[in-house]
Amino acid sequence: KPALLVLHAPRDETVGIDNATRIFLAAKHPKSFVTLDDADHLITREPDADYAADVIAAWATRYLDLHRPAPPIGAPEGVTRVTEANCDGFAQDISASGGKHHLIADEPMAYGGTDRGPSPYQLMAASLGACTSMTLRMYARRKKWQLEGISVDVTHDRMHAQDAPSPGTERIDRFRRDIWLDGPLDAAQRARLLEIADRCPVHRTLETGAQVETILHDQAVPLDDENLQRAAI
The missing domain is CATH 3.30.300.20 (K homology (KH) domain)
Incomplete structure (x- = not known):
């Protein structure tokens, strides 16, 4: 009885539309079918992969019971996490509120970025x-x-x-x-x-300035919210 999402590209030369159709028709509801336009079979182009990922993430939230983790002590709005999305450029994946909100930061192409998000x-x-x-x-x-x-x-x-x-x-x-x-x-x-x-609070922060404390961690992967909370304690 799990939900099913079928994604298929009409120009896929490896798996035809008839295969995707048979899978979709054989499945019971809840089920969804999404066309990936002119993507190739392995979704090798970055814009196609980004689109497929966004669709999957949005679709999955309807069927997954996700709970926001508790924020660290002293951070009422939780952790805003910035992770490099592309080491060849400057694109950054920004996650806030325990992963509930996502956006991309980038630089214009003139400065070596890919212009996928605001600077x-x-x-x-x-x-x-x-x-x-x-x-x-x-x-x-x-x-x-x-x-x-x-x-x-x-x-x-x-x-x-x-x-x-x-x-x-x-x-x-x-x-x-x-x-x-x-x-x-x-x-x-x-x-x-x-x-x-x-x-407004942001105006006052800009006017008065703020202290930025920086801590360098040995781990290559950022700590999760639970570990960050323990570290704060």
Whole structure:
């Protein structure tokens, strides 16, 4: 009675569509059939392999009872794990919330990457934009204001410190944040929301800085969440 997933490429010259069809028709529900378009039999091309992996992962979550492991002590949101996805480029697999959320970080092709995901600075900009929008929504919801939509554009560049409000000699990072607020808000409400935007936690972290502690482990494979929790204790 297990669920069955059949994946087949119509141009597969090793196993024909009739074989895949016979397997699918002979099986009982629950069963699913996915076409891999022009992939070859061994799925040797990386984009085809990525697509098949994504399909399998999404399909399997419907039938597997997966429980999120407990996060380490002192990490209320769990461990964010970054694993190199391709040693020939810069693609990184990012896993958060015990593997519940996944995304890819990469560099543009012009910098030797494969452009399969946002760059690290784009992810940082996304964190600032997302935190800003969430903070504005929580405040407007608490005030019961008619804020119907929020959009935040964030851009990042580096400028000479002498161009900053507090002049210096080194270069500093600058994030520009453009905010659009939809809804019948008056001028006072919009001005207040602009003030609230500067109170989002990510904004404050960027402004005040943070301490980064780095520990080098001998193991080639990252510790699992259970071992990390014991290490934290």
